[in-house]
Amino acid sequence: MLYHIKVLVYLKDGVLDTQGKAVLGTLHRMNYTELKDIRIGKYLQLWIEAPDKETAKKRVVEMCSDLLVNDLIEDYSIEVDDIS
Amino acid sequence: MLYHIKVLVYLKDGVLDTQGKAVLGTLHRMNYTELKDIRIGKYLQLWIEAPDKETAKKRVVEMCSDLLVNDLIEDYSIEVDDIS
Numbered sequence: 001m002l003y004h005i006k007v008l009v010y011l012k013d014g015v016l017d018t019q020g021k022a023v024l025g026t027l028h029r030m031n032y033t034e035l036k037d038i039r040i041g042k043y044l045q046l047w048i049e050a051p052d053k054e055t056a057k058k059r060v061v062e063m064c065s066d067l068l069v070n071d072l073i074e075d076y077s078i079e080v081d082d083i084s
Numbered sequence: 085m086l087y088h089i090k091v092l093v094y095l096k097d098g099v100l101d102t103q104g105k106a107v108l109g110t111l112h113r114m115n116y117t118e119l120k121d122i123r124i125g126k127y128l129q130l131w132i133e134a135p136d137k138e139t140a141k142k143r144v145v146e147m148c149s150d151l152l153v154n155d156l157i158e159d160y161s162i163e164v165d166d167i168s
Contacts, residue, residue, distance in 0.1 A: 036131040043125035049118040
């Protein structure tokens with residue numbers, strides 16, 4: 001069965017987001033002064049064949065720890081949708 | 085009032101995701117052959133002062149069209165949480 005899995009990867013609290021700070025400065029110069037902060041992470045969409053939802057999720061967790069997430073500075077959340 | 089807004093930015097269907105293809109190849113070489121596809125987008129978290137939810141969302145939509153989203157090749161979705 002094919003599963004569509006959404007993974008949100010974001011910097012842990014306290015980790016300096018240099019990209020976010022740069023974008024914040026630009027938006028302030030564009031007069032969006034009410035913006036207090038912006039943090040930029042990754043939105044991963046994966047399509048994976050698996051016998052069931054748990055196996056699909058388990059494999060994505062393995063991919064996250066192997067490659068997709070730097071667990072020194074990043075956290076992530078996973079959402080599993082089944083397609084067919 | 086401070087609002088926490090989450091924006092998911094992702095490539096439109098049909099737009100080649102070169103980054104996604106590169107990661108897919110790496111994961112296949114790491115024996116995650118059941119992975120059919122992966123598409124990589126941006127997960128933006130914004131904290132914005134606004135009198136109400138609609139105004140907060142409206143301003144973020146403006147920021148998206150002004151800077152945060154390239155609407156030629158990207159789509160996005162917005163989710164508004166209020167904090168206090």
